[in-house]
Amino acid sequence: MSLLDTAKNLIQGQSRYRLEVQGCTDLLDVEHFTGREAASDTYHYQITFTCSAQDLSAQQLLRRNASLTFCAPINNVMGLATQPTVAKRVHGVVTDFRRLSGSADEARYQLVIEPFFALLRHQIRSHRFFINQSIPDVVEQILREHNFKGWEFEFHLEKAYPKREQINQINESDRQFIERLLSEVGIFYRFGLQDDTQTEVLHFTDSQRGYVYDKTLPLNSPSGLSDNHVDSVWGLSLRHQVVESTVFAKDYNHRLAEDTLISAVADMTRGDGEKTNYGDVYHYKGRHLTRGDKIRPETETANFWARLDHERFLARQTLLRGESSAADLTPLLVLNIQDNPLSSTLPAVFKSPILITRLRFTASRDKALTVRFDAVPYTESLCWRPALKPRPVIAGTLMARVTSAKDHDIYAHQNEHGFYWVKFDADRDDKTKGYESMPVRLAKPYAGDTYGMHFPLIQGTEVAIAFHEGDPDRPYIAHALHDSRHPDHVTDKNNTRNVIRTPANNKLRMEDKRGQEHIKLSTEYGGKTQLNLGHLVNAEREQRGDGFELRTDSWGAIRAGKGLLISTQEQEKASEQQLNIDEIKRQLSDALSMAESLSTILETAEVEPLDNQTQETFLHGNITQLQEPVILAGAPGGIAVSTPKHIQHSSNGNQIYTAVGNTEISSLKRMVLFAKKKMVLFAHELGMKLVSAAGKIEIQAQTGEVDIIAQKGLNITSTNDEIIISAKKKITLQSGSSYITIEGSQIEHGTSGDFNVKSSNLQYMDAATLNMPYSQFTACESMASEAAQNGTGTVPLR
Incomplete structure (x- = not known):
């Protein structure tokens, strides 16, 4: 061992506090x-030390692992120094030097x-989104x-915490x-200390089982300079204050x-x-x-929040x-204080265990x-809780884009409630495509x-995301916006138009240009x-009409379940009732009156009158x-x-045509008027013409008679051919009291006056006959016509 190491050990052995920094070989005294x-806070130790090195650099110390060791007092037995006992060890990183x-x-x-955890205050994010x-x-x-690492933090949780749809970090450091x-x-x-590595460990807990137990200290005020190396407590004080009595919470x-x-x-x-607390707290949202x-x-329910608060x-x-x-x-730490x-x-409160929440060390x-x-x-019935940290409030909106799980999706990507998923422009994290946020209303x-x-x-639509009451975890789509990728459809080029247009070009356009x-x-x-x-304008805004136009390149239908009025009767500025049909009713009433007057004429002429009752019933009952x-x-x-x-006109009832003027029907080919029962042609004043410019005119009464009656003359003329009058049984020509009858085997002339024959020649010749062809009518036609004439509904089979 070198002399320097010996000196270090000697000095450190005499000091109760030992400071060590990773990589620093100098003695830090x-x-x-x-x-x-403090509970739910990082520890902070400010240490002043001396060192023989005159210029310790920041690179030697900042962000280096460091430890401060508290050693118990050294006992010298028989003059021999014993190995110091470690009473406490603080491990962390150097954050200030x-x-x-x-x-x-x-x-x-x-x-x-x-602790290293404190460095997370330097990791600041304006926005981050967890899903x-x-x-x-x-x-x-x-x-x-x-x-x-996994062993550097532990969760000791009693409760299960639900997954939230979205948790947003807004202008906060990670810590x-x-x-x-x-x-x-x-x-x-x-914070605790890992036994093997002697480094800090984060312990997270939500109940009393996360406390540290089994610590007892005597109550003993130290006197003089000696405490006999026995730890104790002293200087105890307490404070009681009125706090809130109850809490209840409500949300939507x-x-x-x-x-x-x-x-x-x-x-x-x-x-x-009840007697010491006061006030009821009501929390909404x-x-x-x-x-x-x-x-x-359960956690994060109404009753959970109320009890927690x-x-x-x-x-x-x-x-x-x-x-x-x-x-x-x-x-x-749950501390028991031992007293005599x-x-x-x-006081009674100190005779029971107390829970330490904050510590301040000086030495x-x-x-x-x-x-x-x-x-x-x-x-045991009431758990200590940390003070509630303020939640960020978002003022204004955040920019985002609507997303979809499908590339180039042409339809909206929504859930069963019609909500959308969006990708926040501020979001830097990779997330599942189309599900980058909670479903947003x-x-x-x-x-x-x-x-x-x-x-x-x-x-891809740009949207502005707002937040209920500024709560970062409660986003909703406030509105959608156009951008350079999705330009606006109303600009300075058509700024007089109000337009709703869908991606498939379904359009409602309202032009406000005055006069157009x-x-x-x-x-x-x-x-x-x-x-x-x-x-009305075309694509180039050139006028092509005015009023209204309903048109389609496909099929069209106009359907009104109660009735449909089509009228060109002017109703200026919608000043009258929608179904004002006074003019039409007047017209139809006039037509009915005319029909009634014509019916009178028909009756006078002994012709079956018009069915005016049906017309009147239809007018008053339907129209x-x-x-x-x-x-x-x-x-x-x-x-x-x-x-x-x-x-084609078709009806199961009557078809009535009435005209004050002429009624003219023209056809370049065939015209057929068919009545199964009866047909009446009547002209009251100016007569009737039946003319065929080419081809013959044929009049038949297949099972009945034909009457041609005239008050005045009756002319039958063939301008370029013969006239044939034939009868299968008998012909009678009569005028006044004179007559001629022609039968199959005789001709009879009768008169009460003269019988004059004017002729240049009169011949009597042998007997002769002439057989003319007659139209043949089928039995079915004959029987059906006869049954109709008799008013019977059946035809006998012969």
């Missing part, structure tokens, strides 16, 4: 130090030892990212983020909108604090999804303080170690029970189907108030129907 430790002064012999330095993880999962992930998450659910931590979960999600009133003193059991609530309040109801010389005191049972001066070369501690009463201007307004968002106002509703299916209203599903058409300027092919 502790002059004095202060330290603080400075040179204070120097002399010819040595220099004074100061450094700070903190479908529990709080312990998130904490473990971050620790492993900082190269914590702040971890401590905030832990405080929210009541998990606290302490849109997935269970009918559930109020309100907790039971939580009083963790079970009524014992505790971020719970269910109510939870009243007695044993009351435990936080009760943790500061009774605050204890004291001092000690014991170096091995540690946060979350015969003359105890301890120097010339002053013994003093440990000041804060504590609370220990109880879309805010809409109108919503209801399966009704509202919703335009599906397509992959119009609305267009269109779809691309089947070529083009559109409804155009107002000032007047559109009582029945009829199509009613009216046009003051006239109605024209045209087709290059076929027009």
Whole structure:
């Protein structure tokens, strides 16, 4: 052993505090130090030391592993020094280093030892997003990212913590983020020392089983400079204060909108604090999804939050303080204080175990170690909880894009509730494609029970994500935006147009340019189907009409279940009722009146009158108030129907045509008028013409008679051929009282006056006959016509 090593061992053997830094071979002699430790906080030891090296560099010390060892006093037995006993060892990294002064012999330095976990305060993230993880999962992930080994942290958790849909880190360091998450659910931590490596270990716990037990110290105020090397406590004080009596929590979960999600009133003193505590605390938006059991609530439920919050309040109801010389005191240590049972001066609260929550260490070369501690009463029924760390509040929105699990998806990627997944622009972590966030609701201007307004968002759409009450874990899509990748469809080139257009070019366009106002509703299916209203334009904005146009390149249908009115009757600015048909009713009433007057003429002429009753019933029963599903058409300027092919009219009832003017029917080919029962042609004033320019005119009464009656003359003329009048049985020509009858075998002339024959020649010849052809009617036609004439519904078979 060298002389230097011998000197080091001699000096270190005389000092109760030994400072060592990894890689530093110089002797670091502790002059004095202060330290603080607390539950759910990192320890911090500031150590002033001297060293013969005049220029220790930052590279030698910063971020190096370091340890401060507390040694028990050395007992010399028979003048022989025994090996010092380690009372406490603090391990960590050097986070701060400075040179204070120097002399010819040595220099004074100061450094700070903190656990490696404290360095996480330098890992700052403005945004980070964790998906479908529990709080312990998130904490473990971050620790492993900082190269914590599995044995360097331990979870001793009594409760199971659910996976949250999304947990966001907002403008926080990793340490702040971890401590905030832990405080929210009541998990606290302490540091221990690994036996083999003598390095720090993080212990996370949520119940009393994470405490350190079996420590007892006597109550003994030291006097003079000697404490007989026996650790003790002294200087005990306490403080009681009024805290809140009860807590209850309420929240809203849109997935269970009918559930109020309100907790039971939580009083963790079970009524014992009724006379000392005051105030009921009501928390809304505790971020719970269910109510939870009243007695044993599941974590992150309404009753869990209420009970946890009351435990936080009760943790500061009774605050204890004291001092000690014991170096091995540690946060979350359950300490028993031993007093003289015969003359105890301890208050009752100190006679029971206490839980240490905070420690402050001070010592120097010339002053013994003093440990000041804060504590609370220990109880098995009430667990200590760390203070709630403030949750970041997000003002404004974050930029994100709608995502999909499918590349170039042309349809919206949604869950069964219509929510979307988004990729935050600030998110640097790799996540499953299409599921980079929790399912996010879309805010809409109108919503209801399966009704509202919703335009599906397509992959890549830029959206602004807002947060309910600024809560970073409650995002929703506030609105969608255009960008250079998805430019706006309304710009300075068409800034007079208000346009709703879908990705498939379904469109509602409203033009506001003065004098050219119009609305267009269109779809691309089947070529083009559109409804155009107002000032009609083409693709180049050139006018092509005005009014309205309903058109399609595919099939079209107009269907109205109660009735359909088609009218060109002007109704300026919709000033009258929708179904105002006064003009049409007047027109039809006039037609009915005319038909009734014509019926009178028919009756006078002993012709069967028109069926006016049916027409009147239809007018008043179906049309007047559109009582029945009829199509009613009216046009003051006239109605024209045209087709290059076929027009067909069909009805199971009557077809009535009435015209004040002419009724003209023209056909370039054949025209057929067919009546199964009866046909009447009647002209009242100007007569009737039946003309065939080519071809013959044939009039038949297949089972009946033909009557040709004229009040005046009856002319039968053949201008270029003969006239044949034939009868199979008999012909009678009669005028006044004279007559001629022609039968099959005789001709008879009869008159009461003269019978004159004027002829240049009169011949009498042999008998002769002439057989004329007669039209033959089928038996079916004859019998059917006869049955119809007799009004019978059957035809006899002969």
